[in-house]
Amino acid sequence: MNIKDAIITESKRIGIDIIGFTDCKPFYEAEQVLIQREKMNFLSGFEDKDIKKRIDPKKTMEDCKTIISIGVSYNTPSDKVPIKKDYIHKGVVSRSSWGEDYHAVLSRKLKKLSLFIEQSLNGKTKFFVDTGSLIDREIARRAGIGYVGKNCSIINKEYGSYIFLGEILTDLHISPDKTVDSLCGDCELCIKSCPANALEKPYTLNAKKCISYLTQCKDLPNEYYKKMGNSIYGCDACQRVCPKNKTALKSNHTEFYPMEWNAYPDLVDVLNMDNRRFKDTFNKTSGGWRGKKNLQRNSIIAMGNSKNKNIAKYIEAMLYDDRIDIRKTSIYALYNLLGKESIPMLKRRLEYERDDGIISIINKLVY
Ligand code: B12
Ligand code: SF4
Ligand code: SF4
Secondary structure (H helix, E strand, C coil), X not given: CCHHHHHHHHHHHHCCCXXXXXXXXXXXXXXXXXXXXXXXXXXXXXXXXXXXXXXXXXHCCCCCCEEEEEEEECCCCHHHCCCCCCCCCXXXXXHHHCCCCHHHHHHHHHHHHHHHHHHHHCCCEEEXXXXXXXXXXXXXXXXXXXXXXXXXXXXXXXXXXXXXXXXXXXXXXXXXXXXXXXXXXXXXXXXXXXXXXXXXXXXXXXXXXXXXXXXXXXXXXXXXHHHHCCEEECCCHHHHCCHHHHCCCCCCCHHHCCCHHHHCCEHHHHHHCCHHHHHHCHHHCHHHCCCHHHHHHHHHHHHHCCCCHHHHHHHHHHCCCCCHHHXXXXXXXXXXXXXXXHHHHHHHHHCCCCCHHHHHHHHHHHC
């Protein structure tokens, strides 16, 4: 068996759904995309700032000859998604944050494959899952794992777009695979369905408007609150509508199957969560990286967007929270939910408030 076939066979044994190979020439096409996006201020800021490092694999591994790109499906079957019976108010977490953190799951698989390459094939390796400077989607595109959809996601013919990506750089020479053509055709469903109009045109995301970004953003201006609906982490709208996901194979990776608190959490539970419970739950998912406060802030925003006045009391309670950011979010969320009816609650808070910033926000809304 040649090296390539040996790696493919081993990857299947490890439970890697998709695998492709590309060379280590700099990604000049992607460089142009990144330069344009930076000029337009469309980048999220979560990416490595060094574009040259992002597009040149040799800056990550000098003697690299091949990049092995992998995809693992998280297209969890709907009957594996537990939903509570009684909700005070239901929130939504994107699929990419259901179950165990994908960085950990893919890293385990990549580590096994790297060890195989090192021990059985005598190759050097370095692996990444969203953890290096390189651009995972560009590597996947070049390795023929899938094509770039108009929603910017990599879409695989069999598994659709609910796939996580990772890669191994190696000094072994392996024949590269061909890229695959886009199958989007005339469809523009993702662009039409984006609640934030973040897909400014086909294949072009303004990350600063994307709800996925907003749910992860530390300093979130209140004018974005309404766009976020009831999402407390990530957003799946442009993938949910995609016809390619309707017929895609389902994931059998049980690590990505969510717990009851995970996919559609009760937002009042999230507000009441202490550090211990956060550590045992959300902190183990990919949505935990921004911390407990971030999820609680988003839960308050979602409750403010609910149009359900019966839950105003839970937001009102958060006006008395120790954390200034949480008090600030609660003011806007309460006002968003109740309008002028929130004024007596805000005035009551004013009697105890000591922070000048918060006092001035309440004063502006109330008087
Ligand atoms: C920063 C980041 C974000 C930011 C910005 C996303 C963005 N589109 O730029 C935010 C927070 C918004 C985000 C959201 C999401 N993300 Co994200 N994110 C990243 C990260 C860390 C860097 C992405 C980046 O460099 N963006 C800059 C843009 C310009 O690059 P790009 O979208 O990757 O596109 C490149 C190529 O595809 C190519 N290209 C782009 N357009 C076109 C068009 C054509 C015609 C061609 C030929 C090439 C081409 O050029 C680009 C530059 O090389 C990567 C991991 C990594 N290290 O690469 C994960 C990653 C892209 N995210 C991922 C996921 C799952 C998501 C979400 C689905 C999560 C969610 N449910 O909320 C959403 C999807 C939003 C969307 N519609 O794109 C997966 C994507 C898997 C896939 N199947 O595509 C990745 C690869 C993580 C992983 N290792 O699995 N993410
Ligand atoms: S993830 Fe949501 S907000 Fe971002 S582009 Fe897709 S639909 Fe729009
Ligand atoms: S919804 Fe349509 S246009 Fe958008 S990525 Fe899917 S197939 Fe392509």
